[in-house]
Amino acid sequence: MKSLALFTTFCAMQLTTVLVNGEAINRRHLGKRAVPLSATGAASTSSGSLPTPTAIVATGSAAALSSTGTPGTVAGTGTTPTPVVAGTPPAATGTDIPALTLISSGMPTRTARAAATTYAPGAQPPISGAPKLPTLVTAVSLPTASYPAENVVPDTNSPQVQQWMKELDGFNIPDLKPTVDGSCASDPQFAADSANRGWWTCGGVTRDTDIVACPDKFTWGVSFDDGPSPYSDLSGTAAPYVLDFLQQKNLSATFFVVGSRILERPQILVQEYMAGHEISVHTWSHSKPLTSLTNAELVAELGWTRQIIKDVIGVTPTTMRPPWGDIDDRVRAVSMAMGMIPVIWTRSPSGSTFDTNDWKVAGGQGTAADSFNTFQTILSQASQMETGFVVLEHDLFEVTVDIAIGYTLNAALNNNPKFNLEAIGQCQKFPAANMYLETNTNKTFPFPKNNATGANGSGSAAGSNSGGNNGKSGALRTLGLEQTKVVGVAVLVLTLALSMFA
Numbered sequence: 001m002k003s004l005a006l007f008t009t010f011c012a013m014q015l016t017t018v019l020v021n022g023e024a025i026n027r028r029h030l031g032k033r034a035v036p037l038s039a040t041g042a043a044s045t046s047s048g049s050l051p052t053p054t055a056i057v058a059t060g061s062a063a064a065l066s067s068t069g070t071p072g073t074v075a076g077t078g079t080t081p082t083p084v085v086a087g088t089p090p091a092a093t094g095t096d097i098p099a100l101t102l103i104s105s106g107m108p109t110r111t112a113r114a115a116a117t118t119y120a121p122g123a124q125p126p127i128s129g130a131p132k133l134p135t136l137v138t139a140v141s142l143p144t145a146s147y148p149a150e151n152v153v154p155d156t157n158s159p160q161v162q163q164w165m166k167e168l169d170g171f172n173i174p175d176l177k178p179t180v181d182g183s184c185a186s187d188p189q190f191a192a193d194s195a196n197r198g199w200w201t202c203g204g205v206t207r208d209t210d211i212v213a214c215p216d217k218f219t220w221g222v223s224f225d226d227g228p229s230p231y232s233d234l235s236g237t238a239a240p241y242v243l244d245f246l247q248q249k250n251l252s253a254t255f256f257v258v259g260s261r262i263l264e265r266p267q268i269l270v271q272e273y274m275a276g277h278e279i280s281v282h283t284w285s286h287s288k289p290l291t292s293l294t295n296a297e298l299v300a301e302l303g304w305t306r307q308i309i310k311d312v313i314g315v316t317p318t319t320m321r322p323p324w325g326d327i328d329d330r331v332r333a334v335s336m337a338m339g340m341i342p343v344i345w346t347r348s349p350s351g352s353t354f355d356t357n358d359w360k361v362a363g364g365q366g367t368a369a370d371s372f373n374t375f376q377t378i379l380s381q382a383s384q385m386e387t388g389f390v391v392l393e394h395d396l397f398e399v400t401v402d403i404a405i406g407y408t409l410n411a412a413l414n415n416n417p418k419f420n421l422e423a424i425g426q427c428q429k430f431p432a433a434n435m436y437l438e439t440n441t442n443k444t445f446p447f448p449k450n451n452a453t454g455a456n457g458s459g460s461a462a463g464s465n466s467g468g469n470n471g472k473s474g475a476l477r478t479l480g481l482e483q484t485k486v487v488g489v490a491v492l493v494l495t496l497a498l499s500m501f502a
């Protein structure tokens, strides 16, 4: 296993980060569509920083986040943090959030409360035209026999996965060999070819279809990954967690949820959805980087998460986020063939990722102060950008939630000038309904067959772009409204798309 340092150094030496002028991208979007993975844009080189190599080390209901040398590293048993702070953490002024210096992986957790709000089957969700809540909405836990085992890649021979595989028919899925473990170090040849493979992990290569930022300056697309967790909960005023904070501040966020966690905590997913937050797919097991999986395994990871979300809240997300940001053109194509647009997070023009490293605190490999300092650097860089941005944060652990609702979110809200905090689809100006298949009003998405991918792994590097300044991602064409300006193409695509829905 390669060390993180080796991994980082190696990739920084080997790879290039491709920078594209954001305005040029926007014009391209208006003038061309239906080639979502097409390679366009000029490339320049700089040393790229690397995405966060983390792994969810799952231990049943209490999955632990750990940092490991490579994103492909997965352990069957997690390391249980050893408490290093005894007693109840002192409350910060006015809240139950501990002082920043006391937040650590071993600190005692507050007592999570029962869900403060429950919803009945048949209740009407806040999304216009959404199906009423299904009967499973009241389940405290879901029937495990109806779903794959937690925290491992689901069986690809199941009838469900075999059926979902048919969704790839007619789409151009690039014939890219899976990576060893999603790390640049384990696949140096692939890493050197990352621009052609569209591999974000090695050099931050993105495609027009990726959502990596918000278009408007000083706008932060807020997201929380890896839940639902007890700390996502709407818990009441005594121990504010994510949903409490967002409610108090009247903010919306995007939750990238893991199927295995939904199986344990469906009611928290319901709370997130019913509070008007965006729900997006973040794989079933979160156990392996997606570029290391076969097409069938990708379909299983995405399909089962899509399924359990639909079962619990009645809608199917039209977006997904790859764990660790590990995506290439094959993963993109499979995701989009299944009706999900990739969402990653921002890289600055200098190549650094907008990752708070909160996962390091949960894994005992960094302090909360380190994470907050990292975030302040992100805000500083964001202030210099012409677009908005998307930041990686997690809600699986109390310490990461404390950092977010106690410090990072407030820092942005209290900044002068103030940052606008919005959910990621919201900041893209997508109608809320377009975040779900059942309510999506944009008939150009999902993509029509035979026209879904422009990249095939052998295309020109000219098509790559970095996330740093690509505020208006190509997804505007697919979920949003700008594509209405290309009427002729839209009519054609509408016809094709409608035939898909039939």
Ligand SMILES: [Zn+2]
Binding pocket: 225, 226, 282, 286, 323, 324
């Ligand atoms: Zn994740």
